[in-house]
Structure formats: C-alpha cells, structure tokens
Amino acid sequence: MPNGAEVPTEPTRRTFAKYGGTVALGGLLAGCAGGEAESNPAGGDGGETESAGSEPSDSDDSSADDAGDGSYTASISPVGEVTFESPPETVFTRLTHHADMAFALGRSDGITAMHAPDYYDGLWNQFVERLPGVSLDWSGLYSSWQPDKEKLYELDSDVHLADPAWITRQDAWGREDVDEIAERVSPWFGNSLSDRHQEPPEGWADGYQYYGLWAQFELVAEAFRERERYEALAAVREDLLATVDDGLPSESERPTAIMVAAADIEEIYAYTLSNPGFLTSHTRPLGPRDAFEGSVESGTVVDFETILEADPEVILYLGGFEPGTDMAGRRTAFEEDPVGSEVTAVKNGRIHPQGARYQGPVLNLFQLEMTAKQLYPDAFGEWPxxxxxxxxxxxxxxxxxxxxxxxxxxxxxx
Incomplete structure (x- = not known):
C-alpha cells in the first residue's frame, strides 16, 4: 500500500457482506498452451447452469431478496449468498467478461481494475463506436492479471467482480487471502471457470457451478440491483437469436470453419467453436462445422500444413479488431505462403476478424451479428x-x- 500503510486489522465499512454456501467468513488466452486464460490478450455461452462434474442444477440463483432493512442478497457460485447494504458503484474486475457486464449495467466509470486495460480499452471501443451516445474509457486502470492484495485494499472497491476460486490459482493467493479481502474490503461476486468448464482448484470443486454467459450476467445484474437493464438487453439477444434460428441453413449446407489467433504468424493458436463454456457463446449458436473435426484442442499451436489438411472454408481471426492488429498483413501472410495460399478460406477471401472470447453481453451481441454474417452471408447479409x-x-x-x-x-x- 502507498507510503508503507499497513493492512487494516479491523473490518472496513463494507463488512456488511455476508457469505453463505461455499465461502464462510472466519473459516477461511484460454492460455496459448491450454493454461488458465489469455496470456496474449487476443482472446461464450455455456447454456444451462450446472455443477462441476454433475448434471445441470435445478437451483435458481438469480433471485435477489430484500432483508427488510434496505439490504438485499444475491448469490453466485462459487461464492454463495452475499448480502449487500446498497448496490455497488466501484467495481474490481480481472477478466473482460466481468468488465463488460459492469459496462452493460452502467458501471463502466466505476471499474477500478481489469486485465490488460489499455489493450481492451482499444478493442472494446472499436465496437462502442457503433453505440450512439455511449462512451468507455478503461485506459490507465490497474492491471489485475496478477493482483496484489495490498492494492485491493488501496482500490477499496465496493465489489470484486471476479472468481475467488480462480484468484487462488495465483502464487501469492490462498483461500485465507480471498476471505480476508471479502471480510475487510468487499465481497467477491464472479465466476470465471465457466469459460470452458475448467476443473476448479482444490477446495473449490464441491458444488462449483458452470454458467452460460447470459445466465451469469443475470446473477451479476441482481447483485447490482439492475434487473431492468438485464431484462432489456436479454430481450435484444433473444430477438437476435430468433433471427439467427430462422435464417440458419441446414447443417449439411453450413461451412467448415476454424478460429485462430496469432501475434506472430509463425505461431498460430487454434480455438474450438462449440465446446461447452461461455468462450463459444458467439459461435456455438451459429453451428458451423469444425474443420478440425475435433482433432485439435483449444489453445493448440498449428501450422499452415495442419490448417490446409483441415481446409476450412472460413477462418475466424481472434484479435482482428484490436487497433494494433494489421488485419491486411495477416491475410497477406496466408496468401503469400505456398501452403497457406492453398486453403479454401484464403482462396475465397474468407479470413474474417473476431474480437475477444472473454466477452460480456455487449460484445456478445456484436460478435453474434458479425459471425453470423461472416459464416452465412446469403442468410444474414454480406460482411464487409x-x-x-x-x-x-x-x-x-x-x-x-x-x-x-x-x-x-x-x-x-x-
């Protein structure tokens, strides 16, 4: 903390947060090589809510109940039930699906931290440009990929919109550390292992639930007392998905596709399109055929020979919208390579940009529209x-x- 300030030993003003379920006070890139998340920032709706290693749960975590004294409760796995005295205004985040949720709920100016803030500020603003009268500025925020506990005291956020189970994967963090922050600063309220249904770390697996992107967004909206905003955006998504369902061609007429990312064209990472988890929330509803036919796991390094063997009709290029990405140069690298130039997608000019896999509800709407046009121009209009x-x-x-x-x-x- 600044000026050598000590960590407080007494609870702060937000010890009103009370936990149930998994956490109890006092008891206290998907990565390029398949690791825990995006090591390269270029980087899904899991559908039903379900528990780790189990069938979908019938429990409904989406209610926020009044306690009668102005406080209210909301619940999410792996945190359990949390009591809030008032809706959070300042918000710590780690991954961008949570930052986008806060943005969608009108809390963008209250975000205190996020992973790679300058990178994602540039990327998200490419889409926000098309929302009249909306602005977003994440530049210069604290970069929270490997958060420092004392920094969380300094930020003094009203809520930590992040997954405490994932935080404990960091070397400097243990269960007692996340519980200390929850007790002395503010609660945790987030879920990240739903990204691709990752195995929870030791001590968190019992009852851990996986959520689709919009199912989790609903829970977050309850925590912020923003039910009306959630329902309005969910209605937009429902209309979009209905349009998609009406226009999708039969499965046999759908193109084969792959998704890749590469900061350096010499090292290309391939990502799956339809596996469980919210990372595929913009591709799974569109049902493209996997050109790799399941033979390549997400985060696998592939070369031009492997891509040519799969011979996709469409290549979706992650991070293609990031302002520093030379999308024309990426296409040229394929076109000028003797092997890459033989790929059907390259021959037909169907290498298309994508935004990010750790998308929240706002980016998800754009990416559903964008990917529908990239895959099915005859049904949904040509993608420029x-x-x-x-x-x-x-x-x-x-x-x-x-x-x-x-x-x-x-x-x-x-």
Whole structure:
C-alpha cells in the first residue's frame, strides 16, 4: 500500500457482506498452451447452469431478496449468498467478461481494475463506436492479471467482480487471502471457470457451478440491483437469436470453419467453436462445422500444413479488431505462403476478424451479428471486408440487433 500503510486489522465499512454456501467468513488466452486464460490478450455461452462434474442444477440463483432493512442478497457460485447494504458503484474486475457486464449495467466509470486495460480499452471501443451516445474509457486502470492484495485494499472497491476460486490459482493467493479481502474490503461476486468448464482448484470443486454467459450476467445484474437493464438487453439477444434460428441453413449446407489467433504468424493458436463454456457463446449458436473435426484442442499451436489438411472454408481471426492488429498483413501472410495460399478460406477471401472470447453481453451481441454474417452471408447479409478501424457501419436494414436500444439501456434510458 502507498507510503508503507499497513493492512487494516479491523473490518472496513463494507463488512456488511455476508457469505453463505461455499465461502464462510472466519473459516477461511484460454492460455496459448491450454493454461488458465489469455496470456496474449487476443482472446461464450455455456447454456444451462450446472455443477462441476454433475448434471445441470435445478437451483435458481438469480433471485435477489430484500432483508427488510434496505439490504438485499444475491448469490453466485462459487461464492454463495452475499448480502449487500446498497448496490455497488466501484467495481474490481480481472477478466473482460466481468468488465463488460459492469459496462452493460452502467458501471463502466466505476471499474477500478481489469486485465490488460489499455489493450481492451482499444478493442472494446472499436465496437462502442457503433453505440450512439455511449462512451468507455478503461485506459490507465490497474492491471489485475496478477493482483496484489495490498492494492485491493488501496482500490477499496465496493465489489470484486471476479472468481475467488480462480484468484487462488495465483502464487501469492490462498483461500485465507480471498476471505480476508471479502471480510475487510468487499465481497467477491464472479465466476470465471465457466469459460470452458475448467476443473476448479482444490477446495473449490464441491458444488462449483458452470454458467452460460447470459445466465451469469443475470446473477451479476441482481447483485447490482439492475434487473431492468438485464431484462432489456436479454430481450435484444433473444430477438437476435430468433433471427439467427430462422435464417440458419441446414447443417449439411453450413461451412467448415476454424478460429485462430496469432501475434506472430509463425505461431498460430487454434480455438474450438462449440465446446461447452461461455468462450463459444458467439459461435456455438451459429453451428458451423469444425474443420478440425475435433482433432485439435483449444489453445493448440498449428501450422499452415495442419490448417490446409483441415481446409476450412472460413477462418475466424481472434484479435482482428484490436487497433494494433494489421488485419491486411495477416491475410497477406496466408496468401503469400505456398501452403497457406492453398486453403479454401484464403482462396475465397474468407479470413474474417473476431474480437475477444472473454466477452460480456455487449460484445456478445456484436460478435453474434458479425459471425453470423461472416459464416452465412446469403442468410444474414454480406460482411464487409475489414482491415482497420471500428466495427463496420452496417446498413440499418441489415443489422441483426438495435444499436440504439442497447445504447439506451447502457445509459439508463429504459
């Protein structure tokens, strides 16, 4: 902490947070090589809520109940039930699916930390550009990929919108550390291992539940007392998915596709399109055929020969919207390689940019629209060739969701 300040030994003003379920006070890139998350920032809706290693749970964690004194409760796995005295305003996040949730609920200005803030500020603003009257500024925030406990005291956030089970994977963190922060600063309220249904670390597996992206967003909205905002955005998504369902061609007529990411074209990482977890929440509903036919696990390094053997009809390029990415140069690298140039997607000019896999609800809407057009232009309208700049300006009659409605919800004009 600054100026050598000591960690407080007495509870702070937010010890009103009370935990049930898994946590009890006092008891206290998916990675490039398949590790815990995006080591390269270029980086899903799991569907039903379910417990780790079990069938889907019938429990409903989405209620936020009044306690009669102005306080209320909300619940999420692996934290359990949390009591809030008032809706959080300042928000610590680690991964961008949580930062996007806070943004969607009108708390963007209250975010105190996130992973790779300058990178994701640039990436998200490529999409926010198309939301009238909406602004976002994450630049210069504390980078929380490996958070420092004393820094969390200094930030003094109203809530830690992050998964405590994942935090304890960090070398400097144990169960007693996350419980200390929950007791003396503010509660944890987040779930990240739902990304690809990762195995919870020791001590957290019992009862750990996996959530789809929008199922988790609903729980977060309850914690922030923003049910109306959640329902409005969920309605936009439902309309978008209904449009997709109506237009999807039969399975046999769908293209084969792969998703890749590469900061250096010499090291290409492949990612799956339909496995469980919220990382595929924008591709799984669209049902493209996996060109690798399940032979390549997410985060596997592949070369041009492996890609040519799979011969996808569409290549989805993660991080292609990041302002520093030379999308034209990425295409050229494929086109000028004697092997890469033989891939069907390359021959037909179907290498398309993607945003991020750790998407929240706002980015998910754009990526569902974008990917639908990239995969099925005959059904949903042609995707314009993209090389740089913000998300393309799609003609209004070809948009798959209402930008103004989303902007109004974020700005609180319900």
């Amino acid at each position: 060739r993209y090389e740089e700049g913000p998300y393309p300006e799609i003609p209004e009659d070809e948009r798959l969701f209402d930008r103004q409605r989303v902007a109004d919800v974020i700005n609180g004009n319900l």
